[in-house]
Amino acid sequence: MIRIIILSLLLGLAAPAVAQDAVPADAYTRLASDSYGDIEAGIAALAASGDPRAGAVLSALGEGRLLYRPADKALFIKQGDALADARTGAPAQAEGLKPVRANNKIRRALDAAQGQLNLASPDAARRREAADAVFKARDPVALPALDAALARESDAGVKRALAAARAAVLLAKPGTPDAERLAALPSIQARGDGDAIAILRTVAASDPNETVKAAAGRGIQQVETRLAIAAAAQNVWYGVSLGSVLLLAAIGLAITFGVMGIINMAHGEMVMLGAYTTYLVQDAIRAHAPGLFDWSLAISIPCAFLVAGAVGVAIERGIIRFLYGRPLETLLATFGVSLILQQAVRSIFGPTNREVGSPGFMSGAFDLFGLSITWGRLWIVLFSLAVFLGLLFVLRKTAFGLKTRAVTQNRRMAAAMGIRTPWVDAMTFGLGSGIAGIAGVALSQIDNVSPNLGQGYIIDSFLVVVFGGVGNLWGTLVAALTLGVANKLFEPYFGAVLAKIALLVFIILFIQKRPRGLFALKGRAVES
Amino acid sequence: MTRTRLIDPKGWIFLAALAAFCLVVPLLNLGVAEGSGLHLPTYLVSLFGKYLAFALLALSLDLVWGYCGILSLGHGAFFGLGGYAMGMYLMRQIGPRGVYGNPVLPDFMVFLNYKELPWYWLGFDHFAFAALMVLAVPGLLAFVFGWLAFRSRVTGVYLSIITQAMTFALMLAFFRNDMGLGGNNGLTDFKDILGFPVQAQGTRVALFVATGIALALGYLVARFMTVSAYGKILIAVRDAEPRTRFLGYRPEHYKTLAFTVSAMMAGVAGALYVPQVGIINPGEFAPTNSIEAVIWVAVGGRGTLVGAALGAVIVNYAKTVLTGAMPDAWLFALGALFVVVTLFMPKGIVGSLIERFGSPRAKAKLPPEPEIAPKLAEEGQG
Amino acid sequence: MMTRLKTWVSAAALAGGVALASLGAGTARAQETIKVGILHSLSGTMAISETTLKDAMLMLIAEQNKKGGVLGKKLEPVVVDPASNWPLFAEKARELIAKDKVSAVFGCWTSVSRKSVLPVFKELNSILFYPVQYEGEESERNVFYTGAAPNQQAIPAVDYLMKEEKVERWVLEGTDYVYPRTTNKILEAYLTAKGVKPEDISINYTPFGQADWQTRVAAIKSFGSAGKKTAVVSTINGDANVPFYKELANQGIKATDIPVVAFSVGEEELAGIDTKPLVGHLAAWNYFESIDTPENKAFIQQWQAYKKNPKAVTNDPMEAHYIGFNMWVKAVEKAGTVDPDKVIAALPGTEQKNLTGGTSQMLPNHHITKPVFIGEIKDDGQFDVVNKTEGLIPGEAWSKQLEGSKDLEADWVKLNCGNYNTKTKKCGGA
Structure with missing residues (x-):
């Protein structure tokens, strides 16, 4: 599920102008549900839609301010004491509302979706979080979007994070050429944390190429020394x-x-x-x-x-x-x-x-x-x-x-x-x-x-x-x-x-x- | 100086009262029919037995605190070790009657996947060996600890705090399930002692009487140690250790011996306590338990032996009554008791009695009131 | 002078003797009430958990008396304070049964306190209702276990994490005592059977009252960064939980990264923590205050009115006492007497509606059937139920996962045995 969201968001970044009418009719209706499965699907659909209200709706959901009316599945956002219609943001009045519930899966989907929305954020820290999310997901479909983001990036720290994410994706993707895999190792190593070791271990254990294997092995040693210190x-x-x-x-x-x-x-x-x-x-x-x-x-x-x-x-x-x-x-x-x-x-x-x-x-x-x-x-x-x-x-x-x-x-x-x-x-x-x-x-x-x-x-x-x-x-x-x-x-x-x-x-x-x-x-x- | 009699009038009263108690309780329990108003329920016999075991612990503490100035905040450790030695014997007596029916391993070892009995459990199926350990383990620990500490001239609060550290360390160690001693649950569900069922009325009465006899013997031993020539030097060490040393004595030898004997007495108290309450667990090593024992001695009267025993019985009796009668507020009463005794009876109950009614000689033997100004140590470091 | 001293001492001794003797008296009074013993620590380390249970029992007894009591007699609670001191538990149990002649005792929290009183209940043949989730591996004729056995809490929780959170790597973090030890052994066997590799299970024990969790939480964090979804199964005991959760929040471990599922953290414990950073961490219980049933609503209202505190929370062991107490009332009425043997015989099979919409039944092994709920911590200190087992799960006294215990069976109705060995066909215990 997260893969779809990330994919859609990254694609959305590359081509931001998705038409308003492309919003699937049921994205909001799906959110207005008691079932976690529906809500999760709703988040994915909403994130994929490129809807400008997506950010506001998702953050309201994360903070427990998103309410729905079970009768007609209308969605509302609570702001202080006032209510607003979730689709339009216009002030609204409603009775008999229930909050849209969130569990860990929903929150994870939300984190991923929101983090990705922030990849285009003017705030460098947020872009970095987004890069880390991709690093953890290691999804090959994100590759073109990552390349685009890398080309745009000016902040050195975020650039390193994006490079590490790209390297992780390359290593996870089947069919990456040996040379590229070898070249990907240093950026992983540069991260120098437990996640990096985990990736290097997988490479050292299962990579078909002996040179890459050996390089990964050396990388593990270096990271481990650093971690030990x-x-x-x-x-x-x-x-x-x-x-x-x-x-x-x-x-x-x-x-x-x-x-x-x-x-x-x-x-x-x-x-x-x-x-x-x-x-x-x-x-x-x-x-x-x-x-x-x-x-x-x-x-x-x-x-x-x-x-x-x-x-x-x-x-x-x-x-x-x-x-x-x-x-x-x-x-x-x-x-x-x-x-x-x-x-x-x-x-x-x-x-x-x-x-x-x-x-x-x-x-x-x-x-x-x-x-x-x-x-x-x-x-x-x-x-x-x-x-x-x-x-x-x-x-x-x-x-x-x-x-x-x-x-x-x-x-x-x-x-x-x-x-x-x-x-x-x-x-x-x-x-x-x-x-x-x-x-x-x-x-x-x-x-x-x-x-x-x-x-x-x-x-x-x-x-x-x-x-x-x-x-x-x-x-x-x-x-x-x-x-x-x-x-x-x-x-x-x-x-x-x-x-x-x-x-x-x-x-x-x-x-x-x-x-x-x-x-x-x-x-x-x-x-x- | 005239020779002090082994048993003074105070001692005669104590021993007579103890003997009477040990006769009357079994009589009222076994000899009087259940329905009668005079019948003493069996559970009280065990309760009194517990008091007497605590009295022996207090007595052992008074021997070192009252007569050689060692304030041990870790006597619970010796009590607990003695208790564990007895508990291990009782566990081995369960045999195949545990819930898993394992003939060798106690239940907790079965579910912790022990394959065989750890080496330190060997021998505990014999009562004689266990009895020896009841004396030897606390005695050896006290000997090593005392020999180290007294030779290095660790005194006063420093000594008190490291004894506390000792019992605290033991508590943490015994809490570990990997120790192979039952962890937090400790040892429990005992069946037989020397072939008699632990819970039978007769066994309980016998244990009670045995505790009474142990207390009497403990009193005599402590008394013998304090009135003999050895005891005179002990008291000299208490009141002026450097001067005693300058006179050519080796205070550390005297103190180590007293400490070791005291620890053995505490171990016996623990061993008698366990079959009567039916459980031994690391909670006995908790520093507060040791502090409480000190308080029994202080309440009864430090340096009087009889007072220590009496203090233990009184405080524990108060605890029994108050935890039942005012479960929400008994700590107020107990706390107030400690404060009041300290303020108004600084020498404890028996000490105050002696001070009011005792002979000048008896008064002179009480531990001295420290000077109001902090005493200047005659042996600083620099 | 000496004579005066003698008089004094003997007077004191006499006074002591009289006072001691008075301990035994006072039982001759005619039985116009039925006495119920409450054996929960009101001071010491366990007071934090047990005091509420004492109050809950007092409320249940008062309610029953409003309905006319039992067998036409009023119930009279007898409260004592065993002060979190295990030998004192045994002594107080003895006092309740032998001196106060109570008909049943509701009490204990820790395993060691139950183990300490067990011989007393067996010897004096009385009844104990034990309301707390525990490690199992026990079934006694005189004890009725209304809390969860491991199969009613731990295993469903792990199932949930495997299925819903796709957890592949497990940290079993517990306090070093028998409940976590046994639960973790059962879980380890269960996880291994499910194909989890040994290097993906980390088991660790900390002492009671552990206050400094920095090292452990960092270790969990690094164990969890191996690229596989990781969860913590916590059997950390009472006191140590607050610093543990505070450290988790401090080190930024969120439920979405490494969820923690706890078996000893309920509404009562959360009342002492700022739960905002903990949202999403889980707990497995047989009852949550947030469960919306008419019975539960009434119970909460009753409790808050009794405590005169609209914020007073209810929790799982309280519900266990609710079920146990009502079962006892029914059994006494069925037996027509408070005679322990008859009540013990009447209890198995007794049914009582629990507070979560089902009907719990006392089983022949003296455990009860219970539903299992998984709840996520919400920011208001309550739990959001995210999973519920199908139907009610019967409590197993002997774990099927453990060597040595899987052949044992408890049945006090047909076999009259708490540890019948199905292989040797013998009743194992004494």
């Missing part, structure tokens, strides 16, 4: 991205546990509170100011910081301040707090996941020297680094940071110097909790927003802080990235579980070697 780099990137998630999860704990010495089992729940705050903010934005949705995460950050920070201060004032210097008892109390917070969230929001949407700028991916980098992950990496640097600044360069360090290093001396230690304690704990809340905003983008969210991160967070060296922020950064990258480098060889186990064993052994973590505090370490 790209895969290694990709793994490092995945590792950095996982490391940034670990860093985000652990960095608040680096304050409450690392700096203050509180074994804060409720840390994960602070992350969870941050994620739920994001959910509430998005909910409010959806209800009251849908236009601000892309800003929802930015708005959530301060909110999450305040919510989690406030809860943190409350916990500190209510419970932890009675327990300073008794770290093991903070474990007990904060474990209790964590149970209470989980159950509280479960009672308020229910046990099921809450939906947190991704703003537009966080979805999709881009290509960087053969690496596929997703925007969402990139933002999380950048965000975690920003949080890290911000925190470092607060602790190192501000008066508050100075007091925090003074109090945690020598409480009595700090008090003697006139620092209000209880206030500093509360604020420091609030800061750590607030940072955890901020982490929750980012984690809501990649994980379940459920009452169990925090439980998934608490063990890893403690490991990161301990591995890096308690009380050292840089240690936390290095530890998070090391563990993330190591995990991802192991994963392809051992699988996810064994990679994780190997890392845990590594940490246990590493701590034997350096009992104070990667970056031990020098001198009189804070330890109890």
Whole structure:
């Protein structure tokens, strides 16, 4: 079916002036159906027709805006609240409409049809998509049209894509001369991806000519080498991205546990509170100011910081301040707090996941020297680094940071110097909790927003802080990235579980070697 | 210094209460007719047996935490390993009574296409071998782990976190179906133990009494270790490890021994737990389980042994009641219990009692309250 | 001083003893109601899925009571929280049956929780209704399986993909536990029998709660770029699904390129995801909320009114409980008693209209007949049914695809056996 569409569109490109009355009478009627077979045939017929309304009708179908009246099979396009007649585009009124349904087959047919319509698009990116579609379809009938498009093309990137498509078609077509097949190989090789390898493998296995076979074999090797390098780099990137998630999860704990010495089992729940705050903010934005949705995460950050920070201060004032210097008892109390917070969230929001949407700028991916980098992950990496640097600044360069360090290093001396230690304690704990809340905003983008969210991160967070060296922020950064990258480098060889186990064993052994973590505090370490 | 008696008044009360419990429960269950108001249903016998197994786990934890300052967040690992050793024995006793009727392979191996029994299952059809493994596997792991960690002077939270990493790693490993230990489903559907049907009333009572005896023995062992000359040094290590070292002792030897004995006790607790609850699965290795065990000890009173056992029973009893009585809100109650105990009974229930009513000598033996200012480590890295 | 300590400790011990003894009491009350146990986790990792089922049961029981109860007695639900803790499931089951004297229990989700309570139900001879799709390979006298067996979910889904999407290359992606393991083994055998080459099948397992899917999704992407139409059959468990789908969307894998068909993703799970990037991915179930029948409409209305939430969604395991509960009511009325033996005998053959327009029947192997629907995810978090099996499919306790299990047969009516070996002509189990 797709072949017909592509063929017809390409032919249509070569000879664009098909008369209006050539539209088969039933193209629209076929679309107005409950049967997927009819709809698919309708798409093909419409695409083949060269009808100027085809683009509008097909995109309406793709977006679920194409409606039909079962009684007389009339088609309408919904635009906002208004209706338009699909054939003419004129405003219309109608009752009892049903949407034209789409399934995967329909959507694929639509993609092919629409992509092809875009081959003549002024937008180079769209033309490139069209070329890729032909590359995947590998249909000999497209050859003349491809030649025409190649001759017209000025953009170098699109030209390469068209050349690869042409080469793929030539190789697939029976009866292509040996020389042409040989000449086609380099453009395939230039693509250098999994699809290219697949084509080269077929050639290397089944081509009648030995020279072509051997050339394809060499091509496979080259592409595979390139892919292997790209895969290694990709793994490092995945590792950095996982490391940034670990860093985000652990960095608040680096304050409450690392700096203050509180074994804060409720840390994960602070992350969870941050994620739920994001959910509430998005909910409010959806209800009251849908236009601000892309800003929802930015708005959530301060909110999450305040919510989690406030809860943190409350916990500190209510419970932890009675327990300073008794770290093991903070474990007990904060474990209790964590149970209470989980159950509280479960009672308020229910046990099921809450939906947190991704703003537009966080979805999709881009290509960087053969690496596929997703925007969402990139933002999380950048965000975690920003949080890290911000925190470092607060602790190192501000008066508050100075007091925090003074109090945690020598409480009595700090008090003697006139620092209000209880206030500093509360604020420091609030800061750590607030940072955890901020982490929750980012984690809501990649994980379940459920009452169990925090439980998934608490063990890893403690490991990161301990591995890096308690009380050292840089240690936390290095530890998070090391563990993330190591995990991802192991994963392809051992699988996810064994990679994780190997890392845990590594940490246990590493701590034997350096009992104070990667970056031990020098001198009189804070330890109890 | 006067010699401390092996069993102090607190211990006598504990042992007497335990003995009474182990007599009364079977009596009310077997000796009183079913219809009578005094009859104790069999399911409660197993439930009490479970509490006692947990009490033994808490006791083992208190031995290392209360008396040599090792806060293990991974004792669930030893408990689980002991449980698995027993579970493997029980699986082998099923014989051809599995659903596929395979005389050698347990059901899960049949549908995972195992052709023969993996080597590490060999021997588990003998009770004596399994019993040995219940002690040896946790003991060996604890010995190696402790020897490495204590020799490198890993202490405090670092030690706690790597014990947690240990149990977490074991949990992930046991979850793998490729381990050949039943994966997530674990080992279940047991039939016989030593030839007696696991589910029979008599077997349940016997298991319950056996757990009670194990708890009493565990108490005596722990008590012996802590009041002997060895125990004095253990306590010295807890309170000032560097000073003890400067006096010429090797703290790591003392700690490793205590840790290993404690792990074996935890293994026995696990082994007694499994036939009474009827399942062992990797969930036992979950770090939260180990943390919960720490909490039992803290609730009952750290460094009192009796308190640890009592704490385990109280918290688990509360859990049993609350999950039935207020299924939607029991976590609030349990969480609040932990917070309240920490704030108002920092030495736990038994510790608070001793502090109020105990002799000065008894008070002196409680773990010291750490100083308010963080203690300066006397042995920094640089 | 010591005496006071003694008094204290003994007082505490006594108080504990009394409290423990009180656990056993409270059962002497006359039976003016029929008690029904609900054994679903309300906390812990499984609360996310199981809490809804508890509510659904409470609603069904309340509705039945409005109609006058059963045998002239009101039904009384007994809810406990096994807290996603498998040994606790066994303990709570024991408590429900022995202490609360419930007549039947509706509960469990994970296989391990069912395995954990099995010996208890056998020993105390009670009835469990298990509402979730599972791996099969089991048929017990005391358990009634109202969820799908693999032949009622996995195989029709794969058939659909082969026929309609022309899939030639398969990624079987699952969480490492028994349900995915068994399902994938069955599927592997089935696909191989259909002529799929071993190099075109990739099987992979990830741990529970897997949150970082970058590597796996990239691997799927590269496996799928071999020039053959590729699909993913996902048996990924609950929690791990949201990050999996988010990563799919992030890496731009669309349903038109590599469709994912899932067996554990329903309306409830989708409520936590932005489904726009997932449109077209598939799920196979025996029920979808979007199926337009009068029974279903009434059920959804009832549910939304009960939850006081017009957005509350229904899902497949809820329907399973609906069918199971009504079958139990019918069987109790037929038997005229709640005596487990009589109810167990009365259940096979019981028929109950399901919510999708057919009539399900309890089979002698304690599984039920169910229709199988394939649905595509829509952008509103619902499913668009794209395929439906002809008629209802009977659940198979023992898979025909697996060595060791293909000779087994379960029949509690004629053979009174859950694992009768047709070759040796013997009832295999104890």
